[in-house]
Amino acid sequence: MKFKDLKYLAAFIAPVLAAVAIFKGGNWVWSVIVFAFVLVPILEQFLPQLSAEYEEEEKEARLASFFFDLLLIINIPIIYGLLYMLGINLGAGIYSNTETVGLVISLGIVLGASGINVAHELGHRGNKFYQFFAKVLLLPCLYIHFFIEHNRGHHMYVSTPEDPASARRGEVVYFFFIRSIVKSYAHAWALENKRLKGKWLSFSNKMIQFTLITAAYIATLFLLFAPLAATLLLVSGLISILLLETINYIEHYGLQRKKLENGRYERVMPHHSWNSNHIMGRIILYELTRHSDHHFQSSKEYQILEHHPNSPQLPLGYPASMLMALLPPVWFKVMDKRLPAAVV
Numbered sequence: 182m183k184f185k186d187l188k189y190l191a192a193f194i195a196p197v198l199a200a201v202a203i204f205k206g207g208n209w210v211w212s213v214i215v216f217a218f219v220l221v222p223i224l225e226q227f228l229p230q231l232s233a234e235y236e237e238e239e240k241e242a243r244l245a246s247f248f249f250d251l252l253l254i255i256n257i258p259i260i261y262g263l264l265y266m267l268g269i270n271l272g273a274g275i276y277s278n279t280e281t282v283g284l285v286i287s288l289g290i291v292l293g294a295s296g297i298n299v300a301h302e303l304g305h306r307g308n309k310f311y312q313f314f315a316k317v318l319l320l321p322c323l324y325i326h327f328f329i330e331h332n333r334g335h336h337m338y339v340s341t342p343e344d345p346a347s348a349r350r351g352e353v354v355y356f357f358f359i360r361s362i363v364k365s366y367a368h369a370w371a372l373e374n375k376r377l378k379g380k381w382l383s384f385s386n387k388m389i390q391f392t393l394i395t396a397a398y399i400a401t402l403f404l405l406f407a408p409l410a411a412t413l414l415l416v417s418g419l420i421s422i423l424l425l426e427t428i429n430y431i432e433h434y435g436l437q438r439k440k441l442e443n444g445r446y447e448r449v450m451p452h453h454s455w456n457s458n459h460i461m462g463r464i465i466l467y468e469l470t471r472h473s474d475h476h477f478q479s480s481k482e483y484q485i486l487e488h489h490p491n492s493p494q495l496p497l498g499y500p501a502s503m504l505m506a507l508l509p510p511v512w513f514k515v516m517d518k519r520l521p522a523a524v525v
Contacts, residue, residue: 186243186484189252191464192295196259199291202284203266206276210283213290217465222501225459232458232488240485249484250311253303253467256295257317263288264321264414268402271410285413289420296322297425298466302483304328316391320398323418324425325391326369334368336479340438340453341446346426350435350520351513354427354506361426424503431455431502432472435520436493451477451492452521458488459498470499493519 195213202209235243243249267288270276276284296318304315304327312328319325331346338344345364348357373388374381384390402411436453438446451473457463462470468483473492475481495502496515506512 186246186248188464189249189467191461192252192467193255193259195465196256196263196291196295199263199284199287200266202287203263203270206280206284210276210280210287213287214283217290217294218500218504221461221465222498222504225461225498225501228460230458230460230488232490234487235485243484244482246484249482253299254314256299257314260292260296260318260321263291265405267417268406268410268414271413272407281413285417286420288414288417290424292322292417292421293424294466297324297327297421298469300327301331301469302467304332305479306482307480320394321414321418322421322425323395323398323415324422325395326366326388327425328391329372329387330365330369333372334365336449336476338446339449339476340433340436341440344433346429347433348430348435350517352434353509354430354512355509357430358423358426361429362422427503427506428469428499431495431499431506434506434516449476451489454492455495456489456492457495457498457502459495462499466499493521 195216198209198212198216202212267284271281271284300315300318300322302315303311303318306312306315316325316328319327335344335346338347340347342349345361345368348354348361352360370381370388373386377383377386381388399411399415402414405411406414432455433453434455436455438449438453440446454472454476456473457470459470468486469475471486471488473489474486477489496519497505505515
């Protein structure tokens with residue numbers, strides 16, 4: 182670990198702001214939202230985009246350093262600590278309605294960035310403990326099936342009509358939400374049914390396990406906190422899902438893999454994902470924005486992901502692109518002309 186690697190500590194800015202907001206209330210409840218969707222987009226217009234390419238020796242050193250894994254694991258107590266603190270305070274009724282709205286949205290953003298996003302990284306690891314940690318982080322987001330669908334579904338079918346999480350050209354993000362959420366969940370069940378060779382009604386079925394665990398989590402919230410507080414924590418989880426699906430939308434919008442004569446699709450290449458080398462998004466999302474390299478080599482850990490300048494490039498960083506996606510006419514005007522000519 183080198184001094185420059187401390188930049189990843191910036192990923193904890195949003196959780197820290199959320200903690201401050203929970204304790205202080207007032208205008209602080211908007212700090213996470215302002216940081217993520219105002220300050221970061223502005224900074225990314227001025228900060229340089231660095232194209233890191235690592236020598237083999239440096240890659241080995243970065244992979245051997247526990248520092249990068251520790252940064253991910255720390256998010257587990259942070260997430261559950263924030264959930265508990267906010268649940269207690271919401272139950273005590275110490276916030277105004279406006280403060281409550283800000284806090285629920287802020288927690289949703291943190292659950293998306295430090296929950297689902299970190300779980301995504303850990304879920305790609307071969308280490309069973311890290312895969313378990315991934316599921317622990319997905320639980321409060323009510324999205325544990327992502328572990329199945331993303332690894333065994335999305336990465337196989339990305340940028341094809343068979344992938345629910347790949348947006349099509351001209352598809353409005355709000356309709357994409359419905360299609361991706363519903364079909365991804367159904368596909369996770371189908372993948373488990375295929376793995377178990379049709380004998381899906383078994384406790385070996387991970388989807389049954391995940392359903393029971395999620396039900397137990399929801400029940401625990403209602404046992405620990407007041408009904409309204411528990412409900413609002415669940416709403417934060419739903420917000421994190423919408424953030425994830427917005428990111429899914431911008432990552433593969435309109436890109437297509439060719440179908441070969443043998444009926445299979447061509448190999449996933451860097452040009453099948455939209456890439457962003459904007460530094461703030463890279464840091465706070467643990468290099469998720471270098472998505473072209475991630476899909477090209479999905480086993481690569483975040484600290485050695487590299488920039489592919491010849492892959493499709495988002496004109497803005499992730500937070501700004503997410504905001505643009507919420508305005509379909511603007512999104513289509515900016516992005517459709519950037520699509521390869523073959524995409525119709």
